[in-house]
Amino acid sequence: MKDLIKKLTEVYGPSGHEEQIRETIRAEVEALVDEIRVDTLGNLIVRKKGTSGGKKVMLAAHMDEIGLIISYVDEKGFLRAQPVGGIDVMTLVGGRVQFADGTIGVIAPENRGEFRKEPDLARVYVDIGATGREEAQGRLGQVVSFVRPFTDLGRRITAKALDDRIGCAVLIQTLRQLADSPHDIYFVFSTQEEVGLRGARTSAYGLQPEVGIAVDITMAGDTPEAPKMAMKLGAGPCVKVMDSGMLSHPGLKDRMIETAEAHGIPYQLEVLAGGSTDATAIQLVHSGVPAGCVSIACRYHHTPSEMVDMDDAQNAVRLLVALLEKPFEL
Amino acid sequence: MLLEDLSHAFGPSGCEDEVRRLLARALRDKVDDLQTDALGNLIAFKQGTGTQPRLKVMVDAHMDEVGLMITRIEKNGLLGFRVVGGILDRLLPAKGVVIGQKRLPGVIAAPPVHLTKPEQRRQVLPIDQLAVDIGANSEDEARELVKIGDYAVFDTRFQVLGEDGLHAVKGKAFDDRMGCAVASALADGEYAVDLYLSFSTQEEMGLRGAMVAAYRIGPDLAFAFEGTVCDDIPKKEDVSPTTEMGKGPAITVMDRSFVADQRLIHLLIEVAEANGIPYQFKQPGVGSTDAGAIHLSRAGVPAVTVSVPCRYIHTPVSMASLNDLDHTVALMRATLAALPEKWRAA
Numbered sequence: 001m002k003d004l005i006k007k008l009t010e011v012y013g014p015s016g017h018e019e020q021i022r023e024t025i026r027a028e029v030e031a032l033v034d035e036i037r038v039d040t041l042g043n044l045i046v047r048k049k050g051t052s053g054g055k056k057v058m059l060a061a062h063m064d065e066i067g068l069i070i071s072y073v074d075e076k077g078f079l080r081a082q083p084v085g086g087i088d089v090m091t092l093v094g095g096r097v098q099f100a101d102g103t104i105g106v107i108a109p110e111n112r113g114e115f116r117k118e119p120d121l122a123r124v125y126v127d128i129g130a131t132g133r134e135e136a137q138g139r140l141g142q143v144v145s146f147v148r149p150f151t152d153l154g155r156r157i158t159a160k161a162l163d164d165r166i167g168c169a170v171l172i173q174t175l176r177q178l179a180d181s182p183h184d185i186y187f188v189f190s191t192q193e194e195v196g197l198r199g200a201r202t203s204a205y206g207l208q209p210e211v212g213i214a215v216d217i218t219m220a221g222d223t224p225e226a227p228k229m230a231m232k233l234g235a236g237p238c239v240k241v242m243d244s245g246m247l248s249h250p251g252l253k254d255r256m257i258e259t260a261e262a263h264g265i266p267y268q269l270e271v272l273a274g275g276s277t278d279a280t281a282i283q284l285v286h287s288g289v290p291a292g293c294v295s296i297a298c299r300y301h302h303t304p305s306e307m308v309d310m311d312d313a314q315n316a317v318r319l320l321v322a323l324l325e326k327p328f329e330l
Numbered sequence: 331m332l333l334e335d336l337s338h339a340f341g342p343s344g345c346e347d348e349v350r351r352l353l354a355r356a357l358r359d360k361v362d363d364l365q366t367d368a369l370g371n372l373i374a375f376k377q378g379t380g381t382q383p384r385l386k387v388m389v390d391a392h393m394d395e396v397g398l399m400i401t402r403i404e405k406n407g408l409l410g411f412r413v414v415g416g417i418l419d420r421l422l423p424a425k426g427v428v429i430g431q432k433r434l435p436g437v438i439a440a441p442p443v444h445l446t447k448p449e450q451r452r453q454v455l456p457i458d459q460l461a462v463d464i465g466a467n468s469e470d471e472a473r474e475l476v477k478i479g480d481y482a483v484f485d486t487r488f489q490v491l492g493e494d495g496l497h498a499v500k501g502k503a504f505d506d507r508m509g510c511a512v513a514s515a516l517a518d519g520e521y522a523v524d525l526y527l528s529f530s531t532q533e534e535m536g537l538r539g540a541m542v543a544a545y546r547i548g549p550d551l552a553f554a555f556e557g558t559v560c561d562d563i564p565k566k567e568d569v570s571p572t573t574e575m576g577k578g579p580a581i582t583v584m585d586r587s588f589v590a591d592q593r594l595i596h597l598l599i600e601v602a603e604a605n606g607i608p609y610q611f612k613q614p615g616v617g618s619t620d621a622g623a624i625h626l627s628r629a630g631v632p633a634v635t636v637s638v639p640c641r642y643i644h645t646p647v648s649m650a651s652l653n654d655l656d657h658t659v660a661l662m663r664a665t666l667a668a669l670p671e672k673w674r675a676a
Contacts, residue, residue: 069583069584071614072570080570140614143584192589198625198626202626203629203630205629205630
């Protein structure tokens with residue numbers, strides 16, 4: 001699974017520009033599925049037909065990652081940027097970014113002293129080594145992602161875009177390990193989550209599922225002086241109870257807990273104060289969809305070096321496979 | 331000029347009747363169907379000349395403008411108010427307004443320089459210390475003329491500033507009567523595609539009209555037209571002007587409400603270049619438009635926003651170039667003509 005995660009995290013794919021990551025995922029799943037298509041907003045929708053007696057289930061993990069969009073090119077060829085998703089400006093400086101065509105840029109503040117006092121994206125620029133406006137003008141409107149290699153730390157891993165390529169990896173592994181299922185399952189690799197759960201909303205409307213489950217990261221509270229949160233690395237996948245956008249469907253949450261306990265899969269309960277997932281959007285389409293979320297605890301979210309525990313990812317796959325291989329009622 | 335009438339029309343968010351009547355009159359003989367929906371959106375339909383199945387194209391411009399709403403009537407006859415849509419407090423004092431479609435004139439009260447202490451001259455009066463003065467002597471007299479909940483808009487005359495060069499005009503509500511002018515001009519042509527012209531309500535309150543209009547129409551793709559931010563006056567720093575007046579229609583790549591469909595962006599660029607129409611990109615990341623609501627409708631709609639650059643929007647008076655308006659209409663006519671074939675290829 002680490003090889004898969006390395007492959008997924010190193011691919012370029014900021015919100016609205018998911019073509020490359022979509023093709024990477026398509027290559028992994030194509031041979032395993034009954035139907036595969038891309039919808040209007042670019043969601044990759046993969047169907048594994050159910051045998052019978054199950055439900056129409058939508059699983060969602062978002063392909064997109066946070067990034068920056070080039071908003072202005074100045075006289076000297078330096079690029080200014082606006083955020084794509086929740087960017088923490090402090091984590092940008094000194095780092096590198098990549099364009100869709102592989103071009104690399106360096107991020108620097110105008111004045112380090114001022115920046116230390118007040119980190120501000122408006123006072124930061126991207127330097128692609130251009131010598132003037134002419135050379136760089138074509139970059140206006142283009143989008144960049146972080147550059148940072150995947151690193152294997154043993155039980156834990158660190159990479160950019162684990163939010164939510166770890167979820168994509170969990171979905172792919174679930175698809176690989178799930179034999180026959182009574183449920184008609186749609187694996188949705190969604191777009192534009194980081195800019196407002198947009199891909200999940202339109203794909204859920206199109207699919208009109210009976211059950212929606214998002215797989216995404218959640219914040220871990222196990223680092224020095226971290227805000228008080230129960231979630232920690234290595235304690236199992238998190239069964240979401242609530243976040244700032246959703247109260248999980250109680251029946252679906254209980255089925256997840258029962259499944260974990262019946263199979264001896266470690267799990268933790270998640271109450272997240274800030275943030276939300278694709279499940280929030282799925283829950284509210286048409287006349288409502290029972291929705292829940294399996295989360296992977298993650299440190300340093302929305303930085304170029306996010307960190308998760310491999311056991312949590314593998315146990316998330318076990319939990320989903322065990323949940324989906326049998327019929328369930330909510 | 332339709333733009334002049336549109337600019338003069340009274341139409342703050344939720345009170346777009348006058349704009350809708352004006353547009354309905356202008357479009358009646360040019361379209362095949364004209365409807366007003368539950369939220370007040372005016373939806374005109376122009377059947378395509380192509381063979382079935384025809385592409386269903388939605389073009390959108392919002393009728394509403396930013397304005398004021400009267401919230402209290404004081405003992406002395408002055409009128410307290412709140413803003414409807416985004417207007418900076420500092421732009422309000424000493425501006426002329428008209429209240430209601432009967433256009434009762436008033437002035438937003440402001441102390442003269444004589445009564446202002448030096449430190450006060452640098453301060454912005456908060457909106458709760460401002461009031462509209464209609465020259466009434468008492469609460470009773472004011473109540474005869476005005477009700478709580480009445481709307482007001484800026485009292486601004488439309489003018490052409492010059493026939494040459496930029497062919498500039500000034501007036502109120504160019505955001506988004508400029509877009510309404512673009513959309514209504516498209517009713518003059520014949521297209522292979524089925525065209526839905528949606529003049530939407532309550533954009534300034536959260537893209538509300540467009541959300542339900544898009545749901546009703548269920549388009550294959552959509553264009554939103556805007557009079558958008560243009561900040562090209564000289565500045566000390568080398569920073570983005572957002573858009574520039576006189577440089578042609580501005581194409582949105584991404585704003586706070588949506589990421590534009592790549593195929594539609596490329597189509598617009600291709601058509602502009604093939605026809606020698608100037609164009610520019612709007613600074614990404616700024617503002618929201620109806621495309622934000624439309625693209626999330628049902629199972630998703632490919633959408634893009636095309637704007638006429640307008641200086642000083644969301645103030646009492648904005649300025650724009652009629653050349654930009656003409657170029658935007660030309661770009662959209664050519665794009666609609668190219669659409670069925672190019673879209674199939676995209």
